[in-house]
Amino acid sequence: MSIVRTRFAPSPTGYLHLGGARTALFSWAFARHHKGSFVLRIEDTDLERSTPEAVQAILEGMQWLGLNHDEGPFYQTKRFDRYKEVIAQMLKEGTAYYCYSTPEEVEKMRETAKAKGLKPKYDGTWRPEPGKVLPPIPEGRQPVVRFKNPQEGSVSWDDMLKGTITIDNQELDDLIIARQDGSPTYNFCVVVDDWDMQITHVIRGDDHVNNTPRQINILKALNAPLPIYGHLPMILGPDGQKLSKRHGAVSVMQYEKEGYLPDAMINYLARLGWSHGDDEIISRQQLVDWFDTHHLSKSAAQWDPKKLNWVNAHYIKQLSDEALVELVTPRIQAKGGNTSGIDLKAVLALYKDREETLEQLATDALLFCLPFSPASPELTEQFITEEAKAIVADFTQAASALSEWTSEQIAATIKATLAKHNAKMPALGIPLRLLVTGQKQTPAVDQVLAIFGKETVLNRLKV
Structure with missing residues (x-):
């Protein structure tokens, strides 16, 4: 195997959520297991929805979890010159072309195809073919650039989790790779980045399965090496429905705020779709030593807050008294407690075996850290x-x-x-x-x- 290079590539349109954190963890663990490199890339081409606050939230979440990257963070918005260079190359080589159809015209094409029982997609009006006469260019209209997707055969890959997946090329559109203003689109940027950054393995959520055949075809058009892909099943809530805020699908930093330990979160996320025998408590080093994609689950994992609390309670019990005091003192002070002159080691030792989070411990400790309030x-x-x-x-x-x-x-x-x-x-x-x-x-x-x-x-x- 060549030197393994994985990447975590979140879009900064929100916080680092649990699904993203698990994807980052598995990509990190795979790279560490194979003594390779883990790359952090911020996919911020969605200029309307990407925010500096979201970027900061992602970086803070990664730092709190201890998922240190070897390279990056790389920002797609700082690589536009490179994307334009590749698009110019593709236009020159004939693997991409200018399309002057308006969004309304494309929508009409799709409706027509749908009415005929065909796949609703762009009909190739501006796709250059030998002997084909293209329409006159409408005056003053700015074109998009489309990728000239193969029309024959199929695209296939051996997914690390799902096995062989094959998609007929006729199912795929001629993807827009540059908008009218010249800005590159998501799927194209991902391809160029994975190529330039020499990514060997792409581990991501299975909501990206539909993007993979498109990305593979562009990579082939560029004569670029293909990464090995693995698509993780989603995480479901305790009720079997898609994980949402009501299940606790919040920023990982919310869990820090609520008093969970990063090692406990890593342990729990690792077991959420990956296993090593019957082991429930797994250290970071064990995860790195044992991690392989063969033991990744092919079915959706289920979020279990009670199990997370059990794991967190275990890690709290393992902390030294000194470490516990250091972690809980600022939480006590944030609740208005005065820790001076208090034997916090003894206080926390009194409660550490019965509580599940640092916040609960801090609340308990207020008995000794607030002014005395007589009984009712x-x-x-x-x-x-x-x-x-x-x-x-x-x-x-x-x-x-x-x-x-x-x-x-x-x-x-x-x-x-x-x-x-x-x-x-x-x-x-x-x-x-x-x-x-x-x-x-x-x-x-x-x-x-x-x-x-x-x-x-x-x-x-x-x-």
């Missing part, structure tokens, strides 16, 4: 009874004498106090939680009290 009068009236005050008073007296303020010492003190009063855990646990945290439910009360510190706890227990 209703809860106080219900649980801080005279009997409860007596138990709390005994606990407070015993706790104040502790030489070490650890969860183990606090747990032993709670146990001894309950035994003294012949009471069960809720009789002391709930009043302690309400008085110290203002909340009825928290993680293990001994650990919570240990984190708050002896002075704070004893001050709040004065009832």
Whole structure:
């Protein structure tokens, strides 16, 4: 195999969505597995819909996911001179021609063909053929340039996922490759880019299958080498319908905002249409080592938010306390929490095994990072009874004498106090939680009290 060169070529008409991210991941993993190159190309020829904000969103999404490119980003809008050069070459060689038909005339041709039960397409009025007399050029009308698609035979390729695909050339139009203003069109730019950038393998969504025969024919007309194509099935929502915003088909950066880890997203996306035995947790290095197109699924993958949460929770558990503090601290501060003087390692260790996202952890940590808010009068009236005050008073007296303020010492003190009063855990646990945290439910009360510190706890227990 020659040196593998893959590319990810998004159009900046919106954010980097999940389908695009998965395509980028598989192209990246294929290149890395074969020790080749991964090229990033921004296909921004749609000048009306492409925006700098969308370009930035794509670059940020790729950076967050850690899908580093070896070359690029290349921008099609900066390559117009090259496209015009190739179009001029094709006009000279007779593989392209000027067409003066108006869009209205072409539409009429298609309607006529459709009425006859034929493929609705341009009828070749301006296509030059030996012995054919072309119509007079309408005065002042700017032409488009069309590719002279072969009219005989078929175009065929061995798709990495779908197997052999064959399309009859008579099914294909003479594609417009340059508009009236001279600007090149999408399918043509893609061909020239793949040729110039020496792309060997094109991995993309199967919504591009219809573009492939057109692109192959143009590549052949240019005597350019053909890449190997692989078209990925789409991603469906949990209900089996096309993935949409209501399923969570948002920018990958929205997942960063919601507290997902990039390694977890990479792991989940990798398993969304590719597998390695029964392995569910797959590191980046394992993905690179194991990745091949033979294990890509030929059927649509299904987005499962619960599975993503499970994977993310796994990666959160694997983080060191130091890394977790670094990631969660800015999220706590963004929620108005004050992290100074707080043992965040202990706080996050208290919650890390029970939450699925960094945002949930940050919300949990606010118990220790916001000013104290007393329990509601209703809860106080219900649980801080005279009997409860007596138990709390005994606990407070015993706790104040502790030489070490650890969860183990606090747990032993709670146990001894309950035994003294012949009471069960809720009789002391709930009043302690309400008085110290203002909340009825928290993680293990001994650990919570240990984190708050002896002075704070004893001050709040004065009832």
